Amino acid sequence: MFTGIVELIGTVSDYQEYDATHSGGGGVSVTVTNASEILGDCHIGDSIAVNGICLTVTEYSDDSFKVGISPETIRRTNVSSWETGTKVNLERAVGQDVRFGGHYVQGHIDGVARITSRVPEANSIVFGFKLREKEFEKYIVEKGFICIDGTSLTITKIDDDGVFYIAMIKHTQEKVVLPSKAIGDEVNIEVDLTGKVIEKQVVLQLQDQIENEQSPLTKLVEKLVDQKLQKLIGK
Template sequence: MFTGIVELIGTVAEYKEYDTSHSGGGGVSVTVKDASPILGDCHIGDSIAINGICLTVTEYDSDSFKVGISPETIRRTNVASWQAGAQVNLERAVGQDVRFGGHYVQGHVDGVAEIVSCVPEGNSIIFGFKLRDKVFEKYIVEKGYICIDGTSLTITGMDSNGVFYIAMIKHTQEKVVMPLKSVGQEVNIEVDLTGKVIEKQVILQLQDQIDNENSPLSNLVEKLINQKLEKLLK
């Protein structure tokens, strides 16, 4: 679990593709350097989020660490655009003594969005994004949470074309990689888990009510149908 509060900007030192015969199964290994401030308590198997993707440390030294990334993760995220020298957001998994300043972030990226606008407003920047997969638009709620490249942000609005916006204050601009990106580039998106959980529970409850002929919903539907039929027969 993560908070979406980026701890450090690291640098991709190596991006290496596995062949299909490798145990990585056609994925990639990525080594990130300039990470010494978050490696003092590191262990093999620890989780570190890189641009919002929860990944497992397989090797590390005093300044760098390595992770393996599966083909499924590559398809879902912007990993394929990484290259040596790219800067990335880093956050360790939360510990018991961490203040929860962002929001509940799993590090399970849902998909990517394209940066479609970047407009200064005072000392803030208003970014606009368009999701690649429209299915996730239903979870975009004004003033709701969203995680973009591992950064917990608040949605300020969404237009009729599905473009949603965030306002990034100056402090955040100095701590994350997004201001280094250009219009047209992609970012990783994790929508707020709360919306997905509520949707799932509503669907399950409705299905249970529909399947049970004696449920309150079934009784209500039957009553409404009978009332309509009575009116038609009069």
């Protein structure tokens, strides 16, 4: 679990692709350097969010760590655009002594979005984004949370065509990679888990009500149908 509060910007120093015959199974191996500030308490098997992707540490030194990335993760994220020198946001999994400054972030990327605009507003930058995976637009809520490249942000506006916006203050601009990106670049998106949980519970409850002939919902539907039929018969 993560909070979406980026601790450090690291640098991709090695990006190695594996073919399907390798033990990596068609995935990639990535080494991130300039990470000494978050490796003092590191262990093999620890989780670190790299641009919002929860990844497992397989090797580490004083200044770098290595992770393996599966084909499924590559398909869902912007990992394929990484190369030597790419800057990435880093956050360790939360511990008991961590203040919850952002929002509940799993590190499980839903998909990517393309930057459609970036407009200065006083000392802030207003970014616009368009999701590649349209099915996740229903979880984008004005004033709701969203995680962009591992950064917890608040949605300020949504257009009718699904483009949504965030406003990034100067302090955050200095701590994350987004300000270095251009219009057209892709970012990793994790929508707020709360919306997905609520939707699932509603769907399950509705299914249960529909399948039960004695449920309040079934009885209400039957009553409404009877009333409609009576009106039609009366005509």
